[in-house]
Amino acid sequence: MTRVGVIGVGTVGRAVVQILEENKSIITARSGDEISVKSGVVRDLSKVSDLSIAVSQDPYDIVDDPEIDIVVELMGGVELPLAVVKKALQNGKAVVTANKALLAYHRYELQEIAGDIPFEFEASVAGGIPIINALRDGLSANHILSIMGIMNGTCNFMLTKMMNEGTPFAEVLAEAQALGYAEADPTFDIGGFDAAHKLLILASIAYGIDAKPEEILIEGIEGITPADIAFAKEFGYTIKLLGIAKRDDAEVELRVHAALVKEDAMIAKIDGVMNGISVVGDRVGETLYYGPGAGGNATASAVVANIIDIVRSGKRSPMLGFNHPLEEGLRLKNSEDIRSKYYLRLRVSDKPGILAKITSLFADESISIEAVIQRPSETECAHLLFATHEATERALHGLMAKLETLDAVLESPFMIRIV
Amino acid sequence: MTRVGVIGVGTVGRAVVQILEENKSIITARSGDEISVKSGVVRDLSKVSDLSIAVSQDPYDIVDDPEIDIVVELMGGVELPLAVVKKALQNGKAVVTANKALLAYHRYELQEIAGDIPFEFEASVAGGIPIINALRDGLSANHILSIMGIMNGTCNFMLTKMMNEGTPFAEVLAEAQALGYAEADPTFDIGGFDAAHKLLILASIAYGIDAKPEEILIEGIEGITPADIAFAKEFGYTIKLLGIAKRDDAEVELRVHAALVKEDAMIAKIDGVMNGISVVGDRVGETLYYGPGAGGNATASAVVANIIDIVRSGKRSPMLGFNHPLEEGLRLKNSEDIRSKYYLRLRVSDKPGILAKITSLFADESISIEAVIQRPSETECAHLLFATHEATERALHGLMAKLETLDAVLESPFMIRIV
Numbered sequence: 001m002t003r004v005g006v007i008g009v010g011t012v013g014r015a016v017v018q019i020l021e022e023n024k025s026i027i028t029a030r031s032g033d034e035i036s037v038k039s040g041v042v043r044d045l046s047k048v049s050d051l052s053i054a055v056s057q058d059p060y061d062i063v064d065d066p067e068i069d070i071v072v073e074l075m076g077g078v079e080l081p082l083a084v085v086k087k088a089l090q091n092g093k094a095v096v097t098a099n100k101a102l103l104a105y106h107r108y109e110l111q112e113i114a115g116d117i118p119f120e121f122e123a124s125v126a127g128g129i130p131i132i133n134a135l136r137d138g139l140s141a142n143h144i145l146s147i148m149g150i151m152n153g154t155c156n157f158m159l160t161k162m163m164n165e166g167t168p169f170a171e172v173l174a175e176a177q178a179l180g181y182a183e184a185d186p187t188f189d190i191g192g193f194d195a196a197h198k199l200l201i202l203a204s205i206a207y208g209i210d211a212k213p214e215e216i217l218i219e220g221i222e223g224i225t226p227a228d229i230a231f232a233k234e235f236g237y238t239i240k241l242l243g244i245a246k247r248d249d250a251e252v253e254l255r256v257h258a259a260l261v262k263e264d265a266m267i268a269k270i271d272g273v274m275n276g277i278s279v280v281g282d283r284v285g286e287t288l289y290y291g292p293g294a295g296g297n298a299t300a301s302a303v304v305a306n307i308i309d310i311v312r313s314g315k316r317s318p319m320l321g322f323n324h325p326l327e328e329g330l331r332l333k334n335s336e337d338i339r340s341k342y343y344l345r346l347r348v349s350d351k352p353g354i355l356a357k358i359t360s361l362f363a364d365e366s367i368s369i370e371a372v373i374q375r376p377s378e379t380e381c382a383h384l385l386f387a388t389h390e391a392t393e394r395a396l397h398g399l400m401a402k403l404e405t406l407d408a409v410l411e412s413p414f415m416i417r418i419v
Numbered sequence: 420m421t422r423v424g425v426i427g428v429g430t431v432g433r434a435v436v437q438i439l440e441e442n443k444s445i446i447t448a449r450s451g452d453e454i455s456v457k458s459g460v461v462r463d464l465s466k467v468s469d470l471s472i473a474v475s476q477d478p479y480d481i482v483d484d485p486e487i488d489i490v491v492e493l494m495g496g497v498e499l500p501l502a503v504v505k506k507a508l509q510n511g512k513a514v515v516t517a518n519k520a521l522l523a524y525h526r527y528e529l530q531e532i533a534g535d536i537p538f539e540f541e542a543s544v545a546g547g548i549p550i551i552n553a554l555r556d557g558l559s560a561n562h563i564l565s566i567m568g569i570m571n572g573t574c575n576f577m578l579t580k581m582m583n584e585g586t587p588f589a590e591v592l593a594e595a596q597a598l599g600y601a602e603a604d605p606t607f608d609i610g611g612f613d614a615a616h617k618l619l620i621l622a623s624i625a626y627g628i629d630a631k632p633e634e635i636l637i638e639g640i641e642g643i644t645p646a647d648i649a650f651a652k653e654f655g656y657t658i659k660l661l662g663i664a665k666r667d668d669a670e671v672e673l674r675v676h677a678a679l680v681k682e683d684a685m686i687a688k689i690d691g692v693m694n695g696i697s698v699v700g701d702r703v704g705e706t707l708y709y710g711p712g713a714g715g716n717a718t719a720s721a722v723v724a725n726i727i728d729i730v731r732s733g734k735r736s737p738m739l740g741f742n743h744p745l746e747e748g749l750r751l752k753n754s755e756d757i758r759s760k761y762y763l764r765l766r767v768s769d770k771p772g773i774l775a776k777i778t779s780l781f782a783d784e785s786i787s788i789e790a791v792i793q794r795p796s797e798t799e800c801a802h803l804l805f806a807t808h809e810a811t812e813r814a815l816h817g818l819m820a821k822l823e824t825l826d827a828v829l830e831s832p833f834m835i836r837i838v
Contacts, residue, residue, distance in 0.1 A: 019560050019702055029627075030559045111738040119738045122557070128703035130557020136740045137556075138541070138549020140449045141438050141723030148838070205740040207749055208448075217754040217812070223833050227764055231792060231804045242838060251752035259838040260762055266709060269688045283438055284547035284720035287710030290685060291703065301703035304560030319530040319538045321555045321624040330626055333670035335636040343679055345646055373650060385650045393636070414642050419567070419661060419678040 002031075002311045003038040005062030007084065008074035009048050009055065012098060012123070013040065015300030016072060017051055020307070027304070029322040031311040038068055059084045063091060070307055073097040082106055089113050094313075096306040098123035098299055104197035108210050118313060120306035125198040126151060126275045128298030129291040130305065135205045135279060142281025144206035147245040149277030150270050151198040153293045154182045154189040155221050155241040159258075160271040162229055163238055169224060181273060191220035192241060192256040199243035199256055202277075206245060207252050217255035224258060232260050238268045336394040341370070341418035344386040346403065347377060347411045354408045358384065365399045367391040381410065387418060421454045421730045424481030426503065427493035428459040428467050428474065431517060431542070434719030435491060436470055439726070446723070448741040450730040457487055478503045482510060489726055492516040501525055508532050513732075515725040517542035517718055523616035527629050537732060539725035544617040545570060545694045547717030548710040549724065554624045554698060561700025563625035566664040568696030569689050570617040572712045573601045573608040574640050574660040578677075579690045581648055582657055588643060600692060610639035611660060611675040618662035618675055621696075625664060626671050636674035643677060651679050657687045755813040760789070760837035763805040765822065766796060766830045773827045777803065780825075784818045786810040800829065806837060 004020065006013045017037050020027065028034050039054040041062055048055050059075070062068055063084055071088040073095060075081045081102050088095050089110075094117055097103070103110070103124055110119060122132045126149070135144070150156050158172045167175075173190070176182035188194050196218045203209050221241050232239050237260040246253040261268045266288050270276035275293030280286045292298040348354050355374070362369055371387040388396075396415065403413045423439070425432045436456050439446065447453050458473040460481055467474050478494070481487055482503055490507040492514060494500045500521045507514050508529075513536055516522070522529070522543055529538060541551045545568070554563070569575050577591045586594075592609070595601035607613050615637045622628050640660050651658050656679040665672040680687045685707050689695035694712030699705050711717040767773050774793070781788055790806040807815075815834065822832045 015702070023560060023562060023702070026562055027560065107739060114738055121738075128700075129706055130553050133552060133557040134549050136736050137728060138552040138724055139720065140727045140740075141442060141446065141720045143442060143445055208739070208741055209749060209751060211751045215751060217757065224835070225764070225833075227794070227796075227802050227804065228762070228833070228835060231762060231764070231806075234792070235790065235806065237837070239835065244838070248752060250749055251756075252749060253752045253757050255754065255757060257836055259836050261838050266688070269685070281547075281720060283434070283442070283716045283723075285711050285714075285717055287548055287708070289706070289708060291706030295704075297702045298704055301558065301560045301700060304702075305557055308559045309556060317555050319533055320526060320627070321559075322627055330628060330669055330671060332628060332630045332634060333667060333672045335674065337670075338636065338672050338674060343647070343650060345644075345650070371654065373653070375646070377646075383646050385646065387650075387654065414644075414647070416643070416647060416658065417676055417678045418656070419663070419680050 002033050002035045002069045003067050004035060004070045004072060004307060005039050005065060005068040006037055006072045006074065007041040007059045007062055008076065009040040009042045009051070010074065011296035012299045012303065013072070013074045014048070014051070015296040016303050017053060019300050019304045027308060031308040032315065033311050035307060035311055039065070060087070063088045063093070068093060070094045070096060070310055072303060072307070073099060075099070078102055078105055085110065086113055089117055089119070092117060094118040094310045096120045096303055096310070098303055100124040100194070100197040100201060104200045104213055107201065107204055118310045120310060121201070122306050123299045123302035125201050126277060126289070126291070127293040127295060128301045129275060129277070129289045129293065130302065131202070131277050131289050132205060134287070134289055135202060139279060139281050139284060139287070142283045143247070145247055145280040145282055147202050147206055147277060147279050148267060149243050150240055150267065150275050151195040151243045151277065151293065152189055152241055153273035153275055154186070156270065156275070157181050157273045158190070159221060159239050159241065162224065163232070166226055166229060168226060169222065190222055192218045195241060195243045196256045199245060199254060203245040203252065203254055207247065209252050211254055217257065219257040221258045236263050237261060238263045240268065336392065336397070338393050339390050341390050342388045342396055343416045343418055344388065345414040346384040346409055348382055348384055349408045349410060350376070350380050350382045351408060355384070357406065357408070358403065361399055361402050362388070364402070365391070365395045367395055367399055421452050421488050422457040422486050423454060423489045423491060423726060424458050424484060424487040425456055425491045425493065426460040426478045426481055427495065428461045428470070429493065430715035431718045431722065432459065432491070432493045433467070433470070434715040435722050436472060438719050438723045446727060450727040451734065452730050454726060454730055458484070479506065482507045482512070487512060489513045489515060489729055491722060491726070492518055494518070497521055497524055504529065505532055508536055508538070511536060513537040513729045515539045515722055515729070517722055519543040519613070519616040519620060523619045523632055526620065526623055537729045539729060540620070541725050542718045542721035544620050545696060545708070545710070546712040546714060547720045548694060548696070548708050548712065549721065550621070550696050550708050551624060553706070553708055554621060558698060558700050558703060558706070561702045562666070564666055564699040564701055566621050566625055566696065566698050567686060568662050569659055569686065569694050570614040570662045570696065570712065571608055571660055572692035572694055573605070574614070575689065575694070576600050576692045577609070578640060578658050578660065581643065582651070585645055585648060587645060588641065609641055611637045614660060614662045615675045618664060618673060622664040622671065622673055626666065628671050630673055636676065638676040640677045655682050656680060657682045659687065755811065755816070757812050758809050760809050761807045761815055762835045762837055763807065764833045765803040765828055767801055767803055768827045768829060769795070769799050769801040770827060774803070776825065776827070777822065780818055780821050781807070783821070784810070784814045786814055786818055
C-alpha cells in the first residue's frame with residue numbers, strides 16, 4: 001500500500017483524488033501496488049467536505065507524516081511550496097508537482113536536494129501531454145535541435161478567434177475571461193510568462209541549461225491588431241504564441257513571443273485552447289505532441305502517471321504495460337458487431353426505378369441514408385454515392401450482398417467507413 | 420560498460436551503430452554508463468565492411484556471447500527472430516526489437532519468457548514516435564477509450580497524393596514504388612497488414628488484449644477511386660487508412676481500414692509519409708503523437724532510446740534528464756543575438772518621400788525587406804506593413820528606435836517575429 005498526501009485540493013487536487021479512487025483497478029494493475037490518498041491540505045476546509053479523505057490546513061501535517069510515501073504539491077506560488085517540498089525530500093518522501101513557477105526558478109536546487117529520491121513534474125508543462133516523458137526518455141538518443149511549442153491555451157484560444165473571426169484583441173480577451181480561460185488579471189498568460197516557465201523546464205531536459213525567466217526573451221500577444229491578422233492571412237501565415245528553444249552551436253536560444261507561422265506547418269494547425277509541442281531531434285527528425293494543456297482532469301492525469309511511475313520505482317513497467325488483462329471480462333469484439341457510418345459507391349445502369357429499388361434494400365437492412373449523390377459516369381451508366389447513418393458491419397455486409405445480386409448494379413459495390 | 424549486439428545491420432541497424440557512436444557523450448550522460456556495439460550479424464558481410472564492429476552471419480554468435488548485455492533484433496521475419504530472441508532471454512540478455520510481426524503474433528509468449536528481463540520494442544510502432552512510452556507510462560492513469568492512428572506512411576503518402584492532386588491509385592502506387600516508399604509487392608502496406616500488426620501491439624498496452632491479425636478486421640486502400648475522393652471533398656472529409664482500437668463496454672473493437680475523416684480533425688491534418696496516433700483517455704481527453712513512422716534514423720532513435728532505458732535499468736532518469744549540463748560549453752544565447760525574420764507594422768502620415776525615408780533606415784541597419792504592403796488606415800494616414808529577411812534582434816531594435824524618432828511615424832512600431 002502506497003500512501004499519498006495531496007497539498008492543495010483545488011480543481012487539480014480533487015481530480016487526482018478522484019482518479020486514484022475511480023480508476024483504482026487499472027492503476028493497481030499498472031503500478032503493482034495499491035495507492036490511496038491518506039490526507040489533503042486545503043485553505044478552506046468547507047470546500048472539500050464531500051471528499052472522504054482527512055484534511056487539514058497545514059502542509060506540514062502531510063510533509064511530516066511518517067505514513068505518507070508520496071507528497072503531491074499543488075499549492076501554487078513559489079516560496080511556500082519550495083520550503084514544503086524541500087522538507088518533504090529531506091524527510092525522504094517522493095514528490096510530484098504541477099508547479100511550473102517553482103521549477104522555473106528552483107529546478108536545479110531541487111534536483112540536487114532530491115538526489116535519488118523521485119521528484120516528478122510531468123503536469124508542470126502542457127497539462128495532460130506527456131511531453132517530459134517523451135523528451136527525457138522517448139527521444140533520449142537525440143541531440144535536440146529545437147523545441148517549438150504552443151504552451152499556453154489562453155493565448156491560443158484568443159489568437160485562434162482573432163484569426164478565424166477577425167475579432168479584436170480586447171473583445172476576445174473579455175470572451176476568454178467570461179469562459180474562465182483567462183484570469184481577471186490576464187498578464188501572466190497573455191504576457192508570455194506562463195509559457196516561459198514551461199519553456200525553461202523543457203530546455204533543462206533538452207539541454208541541461210539553467211536559466212531564469214528574467215534572463216530570456218519574453219513578449220506577449222497584447223499588441224496584435226486586425227491589420228496584423230490581415231497581413232498574416234495574405235501571406236499564408238497564422239499567428240501563434242510560441243515558446244522556442246533552439247540550439248545554435250554552443251548556444252541555446254530561449255524565447256517566448258508571438259510568431260507568424262506558415263499555415264501548413266503542423267504547429268499552425270493547433271487551434272483553440274489546445275497545446276502542441278514540436279521537437280526536432282538530430283536523428284528522429286520532427287515529432288509533435290498535442291493535447292489539452294490545462295484543466296483539472298488532464299493535469300491530474302499527468303500527476304497520477306507520475307505517482308504510478310514512482311510506485312513502480314526501480315522496477316520497469318511490465319513489457320506490455322501490465323501482466324494480466326486489465327479487467328477480466330475484456331474481450332475482442334466480433335468484427336460483424338462493429339458499428340460505423342458508411343460511404344457506399346455503386347455503378348448502376350441508369351434506368352427508371354433503380355434508385356427506388358436500391359434504397360428499399362437499405363430500408364430492409366434498417367440502414368438509413370444520410371446523403372446521396374448521383375453522377376453520370378458513362379453512357380447509360382451512373383455512379384450512386386451514399387453516406388449512411390450508423391449501422392453494423394453485419395447489416396452493411398447484408399446490404400452489399402443483396403446489391404450485388406441486382407442486374408442493374410454493374411460492379412461489386414465499394415465501401416469506405418466514415419469515422 | 421554495456422555491450423550491445425546488433426542482429427541485422429541493414430538501414431536501421433547501421434543507424435543504431437552510428438547513433439551509439441556519434442551521440443556517445445549525450446547517451447552516456449543520459450544512461451549513466453558507456454554503451455558500445457560489440458558485434459553485428461548480417462547476411463552479406465561485404466555490406467558492412469565500412470563499420471568498425473566485428474561481424475558474423477550467425478545470430479547465435481551474439482545471443483550466446485557472454486560479454487553481450489543487450490541484443491538488438493532487427494532481422495525481420497517471425498520464426499527465426501522468435502527462436503533467437505527466446506534464446507537471448509533464456510541467456511539472461513535484455514532484448515530490443517523493432518519487429519512488429521514478431522510481436523503481433525508472439526508478444527504474450529515473449530512477455531512470459533522475459534519476466535523481469537527487459538524486453539523493449541518502441542520502434543515496432545510508428546518508428547521514431549515514442550507512442551509506446553506515452554501509452555504505457557505517460558497515460559497510465561487513464562482508461563483508454565480509443566486509439567486511432569495513421570500507422571502506415573506508404574498508404575498515407577498515397578492517399579495524400581490522391582486527395583491533393585486527384586492522381587489515380589495505380590499511378591500513385593507506381594510513384595511510391597519509384598520513391599522507395601512502397602515495396603515491389605506492396606500488399607503488406609496497402610492491404611493494411613502492416614498497420615494491423617502495429618495496432619495489435621498498441622491494443623495490448625491499452626487493453627491487455629491478446630488478438631492475432633487473423634482475428635481482426637483488416638482492409639486496405641486498393642479500391643479507392645477518384646469518384647470516392649470527389650465525394651469526400653464535397654462533404655468536407657479526407658480519406659485515411661486508420662488503425663482503430665476502441666473500447667465498448669467489455670468489448671474491444673480492433674480494425675484497420677480506409678476511412679472518411681472530417682477534415683478539421685487533427686488526425687486528418689497528418690499528410691504524406693508521416694504517422695500520427697490519437698489516443699483518447701477517460702481523464703486526459705485526446706492527445707496526439709505525430710512524427711516519422713519509418714526511416715533508418717527515426718527507427719533507430721527509438722531503438723537507442725530503449726537501449727538507454729535498459730542501461731539505466733532499475734534506476735530512474737535523473738529529474739532533469741541528466742545531472743550535469745550536457746556539453747560543458749553549452750550556454751544561454753544573448754537575446755539580442757537571436758536571429759529571425761520580422762513582420763513590422765507602422766502607422767505613418769501619408770506624405771511624399773516617407774516610404775523612401777523609412778526603407779533607407781532598414782538599409783542602414785542592413786535589414787533587407789522581403790515584402791511591403793501599404794494600406795490606407797484613415798485620412799492622411801497609412802499602415803505600412805513589412806516582412807523582412809533574417810536579422811538579429813539587435814539590428815531590429817536599432818531600426819525600431821530610429822523609426823520611433825521620425826515625425827511621420829505616428830505610433831510606436833509594432834513587430835511580430837516570423838518563424
